[in-house]
Structure formats: C-alpha cells, structure tokens
Amino acid sequence: MSDVYVAGAGMTRFGRLDATLLGLLAEAGAGALRDAGSPEIQAIYVASMDPEELADEGSIASLFAAYIGRPRLPSLRIETGTSSGAAAFFAAWTAVASGYHDHVLVVAGEKMTSRPTPEVAAILSRMIDPYERSYGATMPALAALVARAYMEAHDLAPKDLAQVAVKNHANGARNPLAHFQRPITVEEALESRFVAEPLRLYDCCPISDGAAAAVLARERHRVRVAGIGHGADHLALRHRDCLTGFRATQAAARRAYAMAGRSPRDIQVAELHDAFTPFEIISSEDVGFFEPGQGARALARGRTALGGDLPINPSGGLKARGHPVGASGLAQVVEIVWQLRGEAGGRQVDARVGLAQSIGGLASNNFVTVLEAVA
C-alpha cells in the first residue's frame, strides 16, 4: 500500500449561506487545488448525504465535474449519512493507496438551509432504524437517550454537557469559517430551550450549509495519512449492548491506530463528532484519550481546551463550526491538516499528530483518520 499525503485543503465559510450546493463544492475544491499547487488530478470523489432531497440535484458527481469545467475527470459520489465526507476521503485514499491514481480531489458538502427545518429533520431521520423511526424517534430524541444513559452511568449534570458547547463556541469564535463565532456562557447554554430533554438547544449542532475539500497525492507533502479506520454498529439503538460508548468509533480507532503504529497517547489534537454535546465526551473515550467516564472530567479540567494538553475541536466542532452533514467528516480532516501545518490562525495549537473522528447516523457508520506532519 502506497503512502498517501494530503497535498491541499480547502473549505468554505459554514452557516446559513446564499450559495448553491455546487457553488459551495466548487469554492472548497478550488481552494484545495490552489493549496496543492494545482496538480494534474485523475479523479474527483464527491460526498453529499442527500443532494436529491436537500438541494434538488442528482448525479452530483458528474454535475460537479461539469460545473467546475473539468467534465472529463472521472467522478464518484460516496455516501454514509453524516460521515459521508470522511467516507469519501477514505474511498479516495484507497484509490491513491492502491496506486491506481496519483492525485485525487475530494469534495464534500451539503446545502441544508433552503429546506424548512421539519423537512430537514425528516430527511435526517432516514438514518434511524425503521422500527424505531416508526415510533417517532428523531435524531435528537435518540441522542437524548444516549445522553441520559451516559449521565446516569457516570453521574453527570447538565452543566457538564454545557461545558462542551462553551468550549466549542469559544473555539468557533476564533475560526473565521465557523457558523457561530460568538462565545457563550454556561448560563446561556443551560437556559436555552429543550430540544429533547436533557438536550437543550446549545447541546445540538446547527443546520448549516458548507463544503470542504482535500487533494490526496502519492508524492510527498507536509501531511501524511498515517492511519484510517472504518467501523460500524447496529443501526437500532435497542440492539446495542452499550449506550455509553460507540463501538463503531472504537472499531475504527483500533484499525486507524494499528495502521499508523500509534496509540491514543500520541495524538496531540483532535476533531471529534460533537453533533450533540455528549457525543464529544463519549467520542473522546471511544478513541482512547480518556477512560470510560473520564471524558467530562478531562473537559472540566480544561485539558481539551485550546490551551490544554489535548485540544479537541479547535475549529469549534460541529457544534460551532456547523454541520452541513455531508461536509463535516472532511471539514474535520481539513482542520487537522491546517493545525499540523501551523495555519490555524488564532486557534493554532502545537501538534505533529492529529485525529479526526466522524459519526454516520446515530454512530452506526463511523470513521477515524490519523494524520501526521512530515518532518
């Protein structure tokens, strides 16, 4: 298997935007290509969760290639729900690692705000086990079940969850591409309305538009893809043997660490899938940073803040950078690339090895990617 490097990275502003899905993908893609020094690309991998229903566009891969004036570049679309961006990065990585392609452009985006929120919620509900969905389960409702189980098992209070939002909004305030760029207080978070008890508005990521992009290359660049893992678990929450950790993340992390020859102790910065605040805490345990039940304590002690020993979600995470579903998995990788290259501006941390973890559905289809700065 060939070594694969990230030759370029790009990203749009995230938020409630006027741009179309194609416009967003094109802006991110152009940024990544420029950053990579405009190499000759052999293929395009496109991630978008549901452009048909969210943006009224189909055949999105071919359409994107045509839109950017590269119609003869072969293109593919990859989809795994909310981890689609990470999935496209993985699929493109296999194409380069196999030696089949030398340079591949990966773009990932979603246009969500042009549909009314109830329609978006219905589309997102496609990721829920059909039987559980038939009883009215929504993504926040299922996340609330997980939150309750975790809070009960590890004696957490609502303010412990709120700390995730406070940290990530503080980070987002330093990220000019973030959806939310305003710090919030614990009090604001705890006073926000319930979405699905115990989760309040500030425990949930926003609905966002946005896109991210990366160029993968076999030739040496400053950031190497050291390890990559793909893990899965029961779609139905009721079939799982554990609600306080996500086996899909744990399996993906094991594979990524084994491939990288790394352990959790080597990771110096991470982007974790905080679509709901408890998910950041759970994910920080699933990837092995902290023992089960210790994630919230590490957070409370400031260890995962920008100035801590293991900064998590310096970008603001899904919570504050925003969550255009198909884009997020790749946006995380882009943030880690920028951090490892020292290009993260006011949110820069000191790191040579970073990790991105993306959740598909309610943690049924997850990815973990380990990236390293090359000396």
Add this chain to the structure above:
Amino acid sequence: MSDVYVAGAGMTRFGRLDATLLGLLAEAGAGALRDAGSPEIQAIYVASMDPEELADEGSIASLFAAYIGRPRLPSLRIETGTSSGAAAFFAAWTAVASGYHDHVLVVAGEKMTSRPTPEVAAILSRMIDPYERSYGATMPALAALVARAYMEAHDLAPKDLAQVAVKNHANGARNPLAHFQRPITVEEALESRFVAEPLRLYDCCPISDGAAAAVLARERHRVRVAGIGHGADHLALRHRDCLTGFRATQAAARRAYAMAGRSPRDIQVAELHDAFTPFEIISSEDVGFFEPGQGARALARGRTALGGDLPINPSGGLKARGHPVGASGLAQVVEIVWQLRGEAGGRQVDARVGLAQSIGGLASNNFVTVLEAVA
C-alpha cells in the same frame, strides 16, 4: 497494487417484482457470499442510484448491513447515476487492490416499479445537464438525438437498430433471470410505438427492479479483475465534440486495456450498456471491437450473436435482462463471471477473457472492466 479476484457472484431475477430494495440486495448478496464459500468479509460496498426517491430509503449502506444481520460490517454507498453498480465494483476493487481489505461484498440494486413511470422519468432526468433539462430534454429524447446523428453518419435504417433488440431478446429468452424472456421479431420491434423518434418502445430498456452482487478477494479465485477504467465526458450533449461515439467509454476502455495488458482483439465476450439500442452499437465501437460505423454491420452478420465470434450481451443486456439502474453495472460483471466460469447455462459462450461496459447518465460517467479466467 495487489491482484484482485471475483470470489463469488449473485443476482436476483430482474423485472417487475414484489420484493423491496433491501430484500433484493439481500438476496443477491446472499447468493454471492454463498458462491464465494462464505469468507469473512471486511466491508460492504452498496450501489443504488436514488433509493431515497425511488424506494423511500436512506442511509442505504448502513440499512443494508443491519438488514442482513451484519451490522458491524463497515459499509459505504457509491453512486454515479446509471453506472453506480460498476462504480461500487471499482471502489471496492481499490479497497482490495490497496491491501486495506481482503474480502469485500459489493451489492447493487434498484427498486423502480413502485413509482409511477412519470416520476421515475423525472428522477432519471436528474442525470441530464440542467440547461438541457430546462428545455424538456428526457433521457430517451437525448438518446434519440444520438441515434439520429449516428444513423445519419453511418447510413443506418431503423431495422439496423431493431436487430439489437431482436438479438438481445433472443438471449434474454435463454436467461432465467431476465426481465423479458420472450424472443421478438424485427417486425414487432419496428411496429412498436415511438418513445422518442427514431427510438421505438423496443429500442428502449424497460424499467425494472433487481439486484446483483459480487465478492472481491485478494486470494486467488477462478476469475481475476485484469483491468478497470473510469472515464467521463461533458454532461451536456451540446458541449461534446462527437455524438456518434462516447469519449467516456473510450477513455475508460483505454485505461482498462492498458492495465490488463490486453487489446480489444483479446475479448471473447462482452456486456455492453444497451439502455437504448444504438448505444450497444456505439459502445461496441467505443471499446474497440469494431471501427467507427462498423458496429451495425458486425451485428447484422451475426458476429455479436450467441454463436458469433464476439457475443455481446449474452445475458439479454439492459434491453431484455432489464435495467434496475443502480444494479446494471454490476449485473454485467456477474454475467461475465458466469460466462468465464462456464456457468451461463443455455446462453453459455466459449470465453476466457470478457469485458463489461457501463454508462452513467447519458454517457458522462462510464466504466470498463476486463475480467479473465484464471488457468
């Protein structure tokens, strides 16, 4: 890059079926796994063009893994319009060729007949360039433009197109899985109603349900993936420099032959994308079997019939086996595998090297795969 073999193949009956999309995918997948000797699979690659709008199902990859009781198998969905089945085979191939996975299950399917035909047509129209679509272009209308250009350039009569349908229906009559299993006459074809002049009903593939599956392996099996190519061209017909050949196929074929160390003369059986009768003729030239303009002559002489020197679409092709859009690209590969293994029953031909060619959209996103029997 590791050698990759097809360890198993499976397929459902194609046609207007009662089964659900998940049921079809599961039946095909179980067949391929059984055929492969039930190896330990590391991942599932799923192709479906638009399960959200055609079958009201999302997150189809995770849903499929759960449905077959393998929820902890990582899964991905791949989509390139009507070539999605070939695209998933390609993406899975890169995963195995890279050495990342040892065994991968690829399933491809579509459930189309539960939606009224006008709705299906509107969904298929997503594959058309938006500007051309805004003028009312449909897939058959654009195929008719291509047919007219080709017929004019090479002096073809409607009966020359009808010969494709007659040959493929004759083949379909020998395929117990085909949507249509009744031979037709040239007269019947020429008397059928116009869909988009000069294309009549019998020049067009049906709307079908169905699924196909394959298991890819790094360990040696009886059929090897010798070459694989992915090519693209302008989405908009008006931007192309040629309407009588498809550059996307030509580019894919060049890459597949180069990788296989083969030339068109080595191919002994082929499955070509005959969604419309002229496409089989054009494709037979694009992959280099015949000089431009000579495809119809070769057909008329019986060279591409079951008893000819280069049988094309022994399965019946999209025309008679049917065209569940996301499934077809993989169904072609399955047919070639069966032919190379001598398991094609009443439609068996004598071949050690075969080729499958799949068209995405109106030939904007195409794949060519060369398969070889291993001594």
